[in-house]
Amino acid sequence: MRLFVGSWLMATACLALAFPGHALAQAPTATFGVPSAAETTPTASNGLFPPSLVSPTSPASQDSERRRIPLFAFWDNGLRFESKDDQFHLHLGGTIQLDSTWPIGPASVFALPNGGANGVGNSSATFLRRARLRTDGDLFGLFDFIIEYDFANASNENSGDDPASFGNLTSSPSPANVWMQIRDVPLFGHVRIGNQKKPIGMLNNTSHANLPFLERPDSSDAIYAPFDGGFALGVSAQNWIESERMAWRIGIYRPATNVFTVALNKYAFGARLTGLPWHADNGQSLVHLGLGLWGGEIVQDALRLRARPLIRNGPGFAVPVILDTGQFPGSRQLTLAPEFALVRGPLTIQAEWAGQLVTDTVSNGQAQGTTFFHGGHVEALWFLTGEQMQYEKRDGVFGRVVPRNDYNLRGRDSFSSLGAWQVGARFSYLDLNDKAIQGGRVHDWTFGLNWFLTANMKFQFNYILEHRDGPTGMPVGWFSGFGVRANTTF
Incomplete structure (x- = not known):
């Protein structure tokens, strides 16, 4: 309720600025x-x-x-406000993602590795995958800010008494991008402070609204975003060369163990460098190369790596965990992640790999030294209607897809369109086995169809086929599933 009231007050203030003659603007x-x-x-x-x-x-x-200074309102893929002198910009928006999924496979393959009974197993489900509200803008051309919260999140307030279940969870809005930024600081560039994406991984830094498949690959779930959604509290500096064909971000962070960003005692370092060795035809042809690094101390000197299926069938606590190392002691970790992407008109090929070293690993009281876990993916996408992926140079990611012609079957002006259509396929794998740590292996295929009605609305259809060589004592086998997502972003 407090968040809702705060959002309402912010919107009211914006309207007062936009319409200074209105009664809203008469009060001091x-x-x-x-x-x-x-x-x-x-x-x-x-x-x-x-x-x-x-x-x-x-x-x-x-x-x-x-x-x-009065602001005027307009619509540009979202509700926006600007001042006439271009010194103030404000955007009010959000994302709604509604998923329906149908896992296919024996219940034993979807069983939780820890034997818990609260998961949804192989049940079909319909649920809100994300429900985010966002306010972002810039002031005086010098400062940027983002406040983004996800309301499709739940937490167990009685975790000391009962395990998480559908009966004892409460809605708990969680922070996503919540940061402020100072532009053009000498020697540093743009300095960002707050809860922000870790500077590692192309897909990890791609907006949830622009993902080509329903879920990021296994390596992202286990290595980039173990229980923290891929976010971290910290300070980073972002800059680029004049042509914007090379960009970088580097920062110091305090890692957390959950999405509520309670960061204690430990520190981590992150950096990402991206470049365009080939860029032609105004971006219709390009090659992207990137390298990410994330390393530092492990929170509470204990680490757990796990992965979930590439279609989800419930909130985070209930989704089956198909790979799991369990929690094991370790002191430091270092992750290296090279990236590649090729755009050639309607064709896009993108690939990443991630390798993680964990020092001073212990399993069942036995020292294991340094352990190594790794995963990666390669995917190919093709627009049937001739569009192309839009590359954002400064961030080194693909942005929003804008159809050549929005969906329209009403025959206005004797013109009809079905929007934009894209097909894709992805292969990914994850290996969480090394020495005495046996978290399991998975290899999987994802096939997708994306229908973009407008720049703000799309439907996604995914079919997955996965083979799990599970953690010690868990079944080995194949499973599959089908998922549909309705996504609106404004």
Whole structure:
């Protein structure tokens, strides 16, 4: 409720700025750091300080009305507000993702490795995969900010008494991108402070709304984003060369063990470098190369790596865990992740690999030294309707797909369109076995069809086929599944 009220107040303030003549704007309010009318009303001295200190009457306060800058509203793939002098920009938006999934396979393959009875197993399901609200913008051309929360999240408030189940969970909005940024700092570039994506992995840094398949590959789930959604609290610096064909981000972070970003005691280092050795025809042909690095201390000196199926059938606590190392002691970890992407008109090929070293590993009281876990994927995508993936140079990721023609069967102006259609296939694998740590292996295929009605609305259809060589004591076998997602982003 507090988040809802806060969002409503923010929207009301924006409307007051956008329509200064409206009743909403008549009450004295402070506007982007400008004192309100009530604050600038002269008052008499209080006997202790001269009036100039009690109620300053600087030229700035006298010109407060002039400095109240109105914003105008418009729609550009989302609700946006701008000032006429281009000094202020505000966007109010969000994402809704509704999934329906049908896992196919024996219940034993979907059993939780720890033998827990609270998972959904191979049940079919319909649920909100994500429900995010977002506010972002920039001020004076110098500062950027994002506030983004996911409301499709749940937590167990009685974890000390009962394991998580559908009966004892409460809705717990969790932070996603929540950061502020200062632009053009000498020597550093753009300095970002707050909860942000780790600078490793092309798909890890791709917006959830722009993913070509329902889920990121196994290596992302286990290595890039173990229980933290791929986010970390920290300070980073981002910059690029003048042509924007090379960009980088580097930062220092305090890693956490969950999406609620409680980071204690430990530190981590992250860096990502991306480049375009080939860029032609205004981006219709390009090659992307990237390298990410993530390393540092392990929170609480214990690590757990796990992976879930490539279609989910419930909230996080209930989704089957198909690979799991269990929690094991370790002191430090280092992850290296090379990236590759090729765009040639409607064709896109993208690949990543991740390898993780964990030092001072212990299993069942026996020292294992340094252990190594790894995974990767390669995928190919093709637009049947001739569009191409839009590459964002500064971030080194693919952005929003904009159909050449929006979906329209009403025959307006004697024109009809089915929007944009894309097919894709992906192979991925993950190996969590090394020495006495036996988390299992999985190899899988994903086949997808994406239908983009507009830049804001799409449907995704995925079929998965996975082979699991499970953790010690768990079944080995094949399973498959089908999933559908309705996605709207504004």
